[in-house]
Amino acid sequence: MTTPNLTIDLCGIKLSNPTVLPSGFLGTSKSLLKRVADNGAGAATIKSVSFEAREGHKNPTVIPFEAGMLNAVGYSNPGAEETAREFANIEDVSIPVIASIIGTEAGDFVRVVDKLSETQFSAIELPLSCPHTPGFGLLAGQGTPESTKDIVSAVRKATKLPIFVKLSPNIPEIWNLAKSAEDAGANAITAVNTLGPGMIINIEARKPVLSYKVGGVSGQALRPIATRCVYDIYEAVKIPIIGTGGISTGRHAIEMIMAGATAIGVGTGIYQRGIDIFRKICREMEIWMSENNFNSIEELIGIAHE
Amino acid sequence: MTTPNLTIDLCGIKLSNPTVLPSGFLGTSKSLLKRVADNGAGAATIKSVSFEAREGHKNPTVIPFEAGMLNAVGYSNPGAEETAREFANIEDVSIPVIASIIGTEAGDFVRVVDKLSETQFSAIELPLSCPHTPGFGLLAGQGTPESTKDIVSAVRKATKLPIFVKLSPNIPEIWNLAKSAEDAGANAITAVNTLGPGMIINIEARKPVLSYKVGGVSGQALRPIATRCVYDIYEAVKIPIIGTGGISTGRHAIEMIMAGATAIGVGTGIYQRGIDIFRKICREMEIWMSENNFNSIEELIGIAHE
Amino acid sequence: MNEGFEQPVMMKIDKIIDESDDTKSFMFRHNLDYNPGQFIMVWLPGIDEKPFAISSFGEDFFGFTVLARGNFTKLLHNMKQGEQIGIRGPFGHGFSIPDSIKDGTGSACIIGGGCGMASLTVLIEKLQDYNTTILIGATTKTKLLFKNRYKDITLFTDDGSEGRNGYPTDILEDLHKKHKYNIIYTCGPEIMMYKVYEFCRKYNIQCEASLERYMKCGIGICGQCVCDGQMVCKDGPVFDSQALGKMSDFGSCSLLKSGQRVSLKEYGEWIGC
Amino acid sequence: MNEGFEQPVMMKIDKIIDESDDTKSFMFRHNLDYNPGQFIMVWLPGIDEKPFAISSFGEDFFGFTVLARGNFTKLLHNMKQGEQIGIRGPFGHGFSIPDSIKDGTGSACIIGGGCGMASLTVLIEKLQDYNTTILIGATTKTKLLFKNRYKDITLFTDDGSEGRNGYPTDILEDLHKKHKYNIIYTCGPEIMMYKVYEFCRKYNIQCEASLERYMKCGIGICGQCVCDGQMVCKDGPVFDSQALGKMSDFGSCSLLKSGQRVSLKEYGEWIGC
């Protein structure tokens, strides 16, 4: 029996397998992206970058709970200029690297794109969906079809790179946003960002554990909701989807692909199964695909809709 | 040391402890409510009732997953007239019983309230928040301040019983809805209904497991989001809150009360710890309260806000 | 938390056995953690999901037996070897075997009616080498299930087309005089089980009956399968005399899919048995 | 998945010990699953959370030692016995002890500088009965930590106010000629650790150094504590010669809270040590 072929074409970008490191995990430095590549990821996303540097929220910023993780890092990042420096010669990383870019208004995004224009990123991701950072994402009103269209159109003019738009699972009619993004020229949808926000209170301290009090929910808790989002988006748009949320096994990855994803993000799973989770997931996918007579990822995409 | 006092006053209704059976769990018959009372619940809610009988969705309607449960029962219920018959002499149940009432328009709710007027329910709950049943809750546009106000005002005129309005965790600005409900005469807020909806696909079957494909998420996955909702609502309204979502231990109950709940709902936890979970939770609360020098629930409500 | 599968697992049909003109057994090569009397939920993706008893059980296989009645069971009957079916479970609380039976000092009687026999086969296999009487009844000859699987069984048909003419309950009095039963197990039409229960009460014999109610969750949370404060899916499907004695709905009422409580007659017309 | 506490657990301060004018140890009656070199995250509710080494450890107690530097550590210093602090962990990868040390055939050297000593105390307790040399350095007499806890230690101060004048690394060459070290452990200012590492490389001695980087998650997912592809919180804080050899940031760069990579000098001005 031949080994199944895990390669995918994500709007023109060739990936050796569908696993993608989502933004916010390990994406602070080129050295870590290399490590992620060595551990089998198909592509990697850098930590979201704003024009100016941001320190983010105080600790605790990340807190695991029994059904996943809560985080309110607060988009800490060294700003666009520093980021361009850190990721110069990004070709040294053996897999495609996606630049995640944030801003409050359309112009902010464009300014960051301009600063990064010399860097060889493979795509630009726009997370219009953070549920817990004032001035960004949902808290900047970016979860509407109009705002999505504005920002995507502006970035579309500023770059030739593929644009991925990252959406929030909090918006019930997520397909509307996906459609707006597609109409405005996005090349792929990343679904989804974290859910909520949620809160965990330490009852002895009588205080929320996160310093920002609330944080976005990722991991297992998010998975069925992310799967539904991908399923809904798949019916609404033609561009590919990077299904992200709670994936930690090959079965989860296949489930997300059957819902309609072309690639899959693996973030919180790193905590649960280690940094080699990318390789583990690929191995599990290969075994399942062999046993179930699938030869390529292509054959799996969206088949739960049949 | 004296045993802490778990009794609460929920808008005039006396509960021997803060645990409440939420709607949709075991609330199909008087005999099961008796059993729930025998197992230590402070109050119980019947399965939501519409004017006409409904068979609900096909099976599978309920499916556990690693972080809770997905359900799309589809509001099966025998209709208002049958319900009045089943719960006649509800005084036989030793705890307060809450009637959960659903409808598409304000008038529907009133018709059900009228049919149940002879039955000795302690309160009326209006779940304006189901995420997965066409014609009801969010899918009937009930997740807006205007619609909340309309329905609550209409029901307010039709009954003297306390009205609980049950809200959806999907609405980011949940405090607005709570405020509308309070303004329209609601006596308490039940927060929250299920999240999402979500989807679980069986990859060998290549199909969503729930016959309705998607279902609301309850259990662990919902807990941090429910806690945040209660925290937000507590800052917005003066009426008490029944905090519901993922509670399965005494610690969880205390966390929810510290966030601002007066009473707490326990649904999915029944699957995890058995029907005597109400008694178990109360015992765990008593022990923790003794160890931490709390004498009454009153002292705990909302103290995470300090 | 239940052992076994919380979510349906797709399993390949290893073999299909025709048990009678309208009854088939579906066999699977799979290991289950199963006690006689428990049930599984059988899922046809995109169609529906219903509870079934396990009628064959071994280390590396199990099977269930289906009477074609409505849409779901007819679709099941159309399935072929090699096709896949979703199974979750086993769920519920099965039969208990008192010490007097295990140590050979007592004796038991097993009474199956119609497709209720499917719930009793694994128990019969466990008890057939002890002092056990086995009575099987059906409306007519072609509906007698598993009659060739066991030696020493007494058959009954309502129309006398095979075995004795009448109901298994007719001869209970005589048999009990002879065998002094410690326990009687039964599964079949509820009216039959009710008669067995009443007989047991009269003679102070332990009784265990496996009830059938329309199920949704199968895991004790929705309340659909309620029988007087008991959840048939979780507290049952097998109940003993003490529990049955407290259930005024036993032998009388059941909930339709909407939750409406109706007489067993009306329930039977809706769902058949 | 980490052992220990994923979420902060509030623990009562059992005792506070003044170690020097600006350093205090906080003791707790609690059992931890801990290996020397690992760290815990210390949470002051509503304030902040920072990593600290464990400096005392027993079956039913542990303690950590804090140099008052910035806001957080000053608030910690203001806490009283009986008050509660949140602890999660232990996290990370600690020191390893080669067989040659365990079986007494080899010898080890432990070099602590300033508050870095706090990471080494539990290791010292484990190794003090073996062939182990202990060197402690500090800028001045009052900053010499734990000098009275152990016998047979050699002290150094930059200003000569106590012990030998100079750095512990000054006499390494002589000591190594005498003891033939199999391994040298170090924690302290990174510039000192870097010197130790270079010395070890020259003489082909195994080296383990405990690094310090600003941390956020503490569990290996955010990338804040990165040192050349290694996460100090998860892959470290202790790294061996092989790992250190691949880290060009070791002894040179670190990330500020924003993620900006700066020289250790600039980092030190921001965070001090």
Ligand SMILES: Cc1cc2nc3c(=O)[nH]c(=O)nc-3n(C[C@H](O)[C@H](O)[C@H](O)COP(=O)(O)OP(=O)(O)OC[C@H]3O[C@@H](n4cnc5c(N)ncnc54)[C@H](O)[C@@H]3O)c2cc1C
């Ligand atoms: C614990 C337990 C164990 C069980 N074990 C077994 C077992 O081992 N074997 C077994 O066979 N069953 C068993 N059952 C019963 C089984 O779960 C199903 O309820 C039963 O097989 C019904 O089949 P169905 O869905 O095809 O019939 P249904 O669809 O429920 O139809 C039943 C009757 O309804 C009528 N009907 C069907 N479709 C329609 C229609 N479209 N319009 C009008 N009327 C219609 C017909 O008269 C038919 O006879 C068990 C039940 C329980 C609770």
Ligand SMILES: Cc1cc2nc3c(=O)[nH]c(=O)nc-3n(C[C@H](O)[C@H](O)[C@H](O)COP(=O)(O)OP(=O)(O)OC[C@H]3O[C@@H](n4cnc5c(N)ncnc54)[C@H](O)[C@@H]3O)c2cc1C
């Ligand atoms: C694995 C590991 C183990 C560790 N173990 C220990 C340990 O055992 N003991 C220990 O003491 N530390 C330890 N640390 C360091 C510790 O985590 C803290 O980083 C350190 O204590 C900083 O304290 P702080 O937050 O009070 O200082 P910071 O707030 O970081 O301040 C440090 C310096 O910054 C300057 N500064 C502070 N506040 C301000 C301000 N408002 N404006 C301008 N400048 C300011 C001051 O110059 C000050 O000296 C460890 C770190 C790691 C990574």
Ligand SMILES: Cc1cc2nc3c(=O)[nH]c(=O)nc-3n(C[C@H](O)[C@H](O)[C@H](O)COP(=O)(O)O)c2cc1C
């Ligand atoms: C600690 C942490 C930091 C994150 N930071 C970002 C970020 O900077 N930008 C972004 O678009 N998403 C961010 N996310 C969201 C993730 O990229 C991802 O969408 C989410 O975690 C769901 O995937 P998972 O369940 O596999 O973790 C962050 C998530 C976590 C847990």
Ligand SMILES: Cc1cc2nc3c(=O)[nH]c(=O)nc-3n(C[C@H](O)[C@H](O)[C@H](O)COP(=O)(O)O)c2cc1C
């Ligand atoms: C199987 C099931 C059925 C439910 N049915 C109803 C219902 O009829 N009406 C309603 O208001 N909420 C219904 N809910 C929501 C619950 O009342 C509750 O709000 C939710 O499950 C969160 O609480 P939990 O995490 O403790 O289960 C249902 C939930 C489940 C799991």
Ligand code: FES
């Ligand atoms: S079927 Fe849901 S409780 Fe039995």
Ligand code: FES
């Ligand atoms: S602090 Fe987050 S990876 Fe180390």
